[in-house]
Amino acid sequence: MDSRFRSIKGMNDILPSDSFLWINLEKLLREHFFMAGFREIRTPVLEYLELFVRGIGEGTDIVDKEMYSFRDKDGEMITLRPEGTASVVRAVTEHNLLKQEGIHRLFYLGPMFRYERPQKGRLRQFHQFGAEIFGIADGSIDGELIYLGTSLLLKTGVKESDFVVKINSLGCQSCRKNYRESLVGFLNQSKESLCDDCKRRTVTNPLRVLDCKNEVCKSITEKSPKTLDFLCTECSAHFGEVQSSLKCFGVKSEVDHRLVRGLDYYSRTTFEIQIINNLLGSQNTVIAGGRYDSLFRDFTGGDYPAIGFAGGIERLLEVAGKDILAAKDEFRISFISSVGLFEETDLRNIGKLREAGIETEVDLSKRSFKAKFKRADRIKSSFAVIKGDDEKNGGYYTLKDLRLSMNSEEKQFRINADELVNEILKRRKV
RNA sequence: GUGAGUGUAGCUCAAUUUGGUUAGAGCACCGGACUGUGGCUCCGGUUGUUGGGGGUUCAAGUCCCCUCACUCACCCCA
Numbered sequence: 338m339d340s341r342f343r344s345i346k347g348m349n350d351i352l353p354s355d356s357f358l359w360i361n362l363e364k365l366l367r368e369h370f371f372m373a374g375f376r377e378i379r380t381p382v383l384e385y386l387e388l389f390v391r392g393i394g395e396g397t398d399i400v401d402k403e404m405y406s407f408r409d410k411d412g413e414m415i416t417l418r419p420e421g422t423a424s425v426v427r428a429v430t431e432h433n434l435l436k437q438e439g440i441h442r443l444f445y446l447g448p449m450f451r452y453e454r455p456q457k458g459r460l461r462q463f464h465q466f467g468a469e470i471f472g473i474a475d476g477s478i479d480g481e482l483i484y485l486g487t488s489l490l491l492k493t494g495v496k497e498s499d500f501v502v503k504i505n506s507l508g509c510q511s512c513r514k515n516y517r518e519s520l521v522g523f524l525n526q527s528k529e530s531l532c533d534d535c536k537r538r539t540v541t542n543p544l545r546v547l548d549c550k551n552e553v554c555k556s557i558t559e560k561s562p563k564t565l566d567f568l569c570t571e572c573s574a575h576f577g578e579v580q581s582s583l584k585c586f587g588v589k590s591e592v593d594h595r596l597v598r599g600l601d602y603y604s605r606t607t608f609e610i611q612i613i614n615n616l617l618g619s620q621n622t623v624i625a626g627g628r629y630d631s632l633f634r635d636f637t638g639g640d641y642p643a644i645g646f647a648g649g650i651e652r653l654l655e656v657a658g659k660d661i662l663a664a665k666d667e668f669r670i671s672f673i674s675s676v677g678l679f680e681e682t683d684l685r686n687i688g689k690l691r692e693a694g695i696e697t698e699v700d701l702s703k704r705s706f707k708a709k710f711k712r713a714d715r716i717k718s719s720f721a722v723i724k725g726d727d728e729k730n731g732g733y734y735t736l737k738d739l740r741l742s743m744n745s746e747e748k749q750f751r752i753n754a755d756e757l758v759n760e761i762l763k764r765r766k767v
Numbered sequence: 768g769u770g771a772g773u774g775u776a777g778c779u780c781a782a783u784u785u786g787g788u789u790a791g792a793g794c795a796c797c798g799g800a801c802u803g804u805g806g807c808u809c810c811g812g813u814u815g816u817u818g819g820g821g822g823u824u825c826a827a828g829u830c831c832c833c834u835c836a837c838u839c840a841c842c843c844c845a
Contacts, residue, residue, distance in 0.1 A: 343836085398843050402768085420845085449845080454768080456839060465845055534842075550841080600844095609845095622845060649845030675803075706803050714805040725803055739805065749804085 347453070347461025358654060361662040362493065363446060366466050369489050370444040375468055378443045380424040382450075386414040391635060392423030394601025396542065403451040417450035421467045422602075422629070422645055430637045435472055444468045446650075458620030458652045467626075469645035471633075476575045479606045479628065480582025482644055486610050486624045487588050489648075494658020499614040500623070503593035504583075505607050506576040507544075508568045510631065513604070516567035517543060527557045544597040563594040572605055579606055602629040606644065616656045623656065624648040668765060669696035670720040671713035676703050678729055686734075686754050690722075693758045695765075713739060720761055736760065 344350060351359055367377065386406050393400050405417040418424055425443055429435060446466045453459060468485060470478055483502060490500055507513055524531065524539045524546060531539065532551040539546060547558050568576065583590050590608075598607045607627035617623070626646025633641040654662075672687055679701070690697040698716065700709045706725070713721050723735040734757060737749040752760055 346836090403843080451844080453843075454841095455837090456841095459844075463845070467845090545843090598844095619840065620844070625845065647845055652845060673804085705798090707801085707805080708797085710803095710805040712805085718805090721804080723804080727803080735804095737804075743806080 345461070347455040349460060349462070357664045358659070358662045359650070361664070362650065362654060362657065365492060365662070366444075366446060366489070369485075369492060370442075370468060373442070373485055375442040375444040378425055378428060378445050379447070380418075380421075380428050380445065382418055382448065383415050384418055384424055384427070386416045388423050388427055389416055389419060392426065392602065392632065393420065397601055399451065399600070403453055405450050405452055419451045420449055420600075421445050421447070421465055421647060422469065422632075425467070425469055425645075426632055426636055426643070429471065430633065435641060441472050442468070442470050456620070457618035458649065458655065460651060464650035465647045466650060467645060467647040469643060471643045472641055473644075474575075474630065474642035476578025476606070477582040477585075479579040479608075479644055480586055480588070482626070482646060483583060483590070483608055483610075484586035484588050486626075486646055486648070490610065490623070490653075490656075492661075493653060493656075494661040495612070495656050496614075499616075499656070500610055500612050502583075502588055502590040503596050503609045503611065504579065504590045505564060505593055505596035506568060506572060506579070506605050507564055507597065507603060507607060507627075508572040509604055512564070512568050512572050516562065516564050519562045519567065520544070520546075523561050524557075530557060547595040547597050558595070564597075565592070565594065575605055598625070598627055602632045602635075603627040604630050608646070612652075612656050614656070617652055620652065622649075623652045667717060669698060669716070669718050670722060670761065671709070671716070671718040672697055672699045672722045672724075673706070673709045673713065674700075674724040675706065675726065678724055678726070680729075682754065683724060686757060689758055690761070693762065695758070695761055719765070722757065738764065 370377075386404070389404060390400055395401070399419050404419050406414055409415045425445060429443070435441075444467060447464065448462050449465050450462055452461060455461060468482065470482055483504070487500070487502060491497065508516065521539060521543050524535075524543060528536065528539065530553055531546070532549065532554055535546045535549050535551070535554050538549075546554060547561070549555065549558070565573075565576070580590070593609075596607050596609060598609075605628040608625065609622050610624040612621045612623050624646050625648075626644070628642070628644040630640075630642045633639060633643060670690065672683070672690075674683065687697050687699060698713075698718065700712060702709070710721065719738070719740050721737045721739055723737060725735075728734055728751075731751070733751045733753055735749060736752045736757070738745075738747065741748045
């Protein structure tokens with residue numbers, strides 16, 4: 338508050354008290370995807386504006402009003418990525434990965450940017466992880482990918498009773514076209530009762546009326562035509578494969594006819610994993626995705642089936658078990674000395690401790706011995722290495738085990754510098 | 768972009784229904800009891816433009832207006 342500067346709205350600092358949770362979650366994510374045959378891809382945070390306009394689609398809110406776009410020094414319009422899939426597909430086609438190396442599974446992890454009003458579970462700079470599988474149209478892959486999402490949640494300590502998996506199928510482009518016509522016809526019958534937003538949406542993006550939160554609109558769309566009734570034979574069979582695959586993976590899911598998703602590139606399968614324990618407030622979707630078989634065609638002309646999902650890291654952290662992500666094996670020592678008694682040999686010995694993998698803090702402040710011990714206690718040091726006048730004259734250190742109770746005999750004793758590392762390592766496990 | 772709520776010490780919060788004297792407490796921090804030793808206890812100490820600006824009043828943390836920030840919700844999304 339008395340600082341002259343503030344971070345930009347919706348762009349938060351991740352402080353040391355939290356950063357270890359992030360580190361552990363990122364580690365867990367990488368291992369999870371690696372075990373399933375995924376490899377990490379890191380694409381730039383900046384892309385040409387055109388990539389997202391083409392990829393996500395004109396008319397979507399993301400493209401129309403949420404992107405950080407600006408002109409680069411050479412006049413090109415560039416954009417801070419609002420999501421990951423478009424960049425991954427761009428990289429895969431640009432480097433011809435599918436043909437060159439036959440890589441089918443990629444995951445990513447990093448910051449995304451959308452200009453929105455911040456609220457719970459929503460920031461302007463937020464972080465997503467995502468997984469994409471390329472080149473396989475089979476519905477069983479859809480099931481596996483969804484399973485990868487649910488099993489990830491379980492690993493982070495989210496209880497099975499705290500989330501639901503919702504699935505739907507939008508069909509291919511021709512199914513979608515027929516459905517859209519039928520839906521618009523239906524909506525026009527009740528046009529007067531719809532909310533203002535939905536009146537507009539009936540024209541611009543009728544599918545979106547389905548997930549309006551207005552109660553009146555909800556009750557109207559209760560009886561609306563369903564996408565599943567308009568699937569062609571192939572799309573219908575595909576959705577059957579998805580469902581039986583989910584059953585094989587032991588994933589409980591429910592069909593949600595309202596699940597239409599906001600990005601243009603989805604086709605056939607769409608899904609969401611929602612948290613239902615109220616920890617996320619209104620933004621309760623933690624992982625969401627779907628199939629986007631047409632995106633490659635738009636980018637290259639070639640046909641590649643693809644499916645993927647994205648998850649919100651901040652949202653996941655909200656619901657994950659903090660004990661699972663907590664730092665483990667914390668072990669450190671404090672090097673405490675009277676003012677002015679540090680010598681070159683002390684610094685060398687501190688270096689040796691650190692090289693041996695022992696986290697060592699040196700208290701170089703001018704405060705009292707007492708204060709230094711207090712700090713050692715506060716940062717939860719396991720040992721104190723003490724250097725005062727006695728130690729200096731005698732040519733030894735005093736080692737004190739701060740974990741032991743006051744009256745323990747082993748608590749404090751003299752030790753030579755060359756035994757220090759071994760002695761601490763030996764006692765580390767006790 | 769729209770709507771609602773909240774801003775008091777580093778943190779969490781008080782401040783007597785309806786304005787009243789020097790704005791308090793816990794935690795944290797610093798020091799002492801313990802002259803080279805943490806945790807427990809006790810004692811003492813520091814900390815504020817009450818988010819900012821303007822107004823009403825003899826008097827404003829308290830009432831009014833403006834502004835800023837944060838939070839939540841809508842829109843939309845991870």
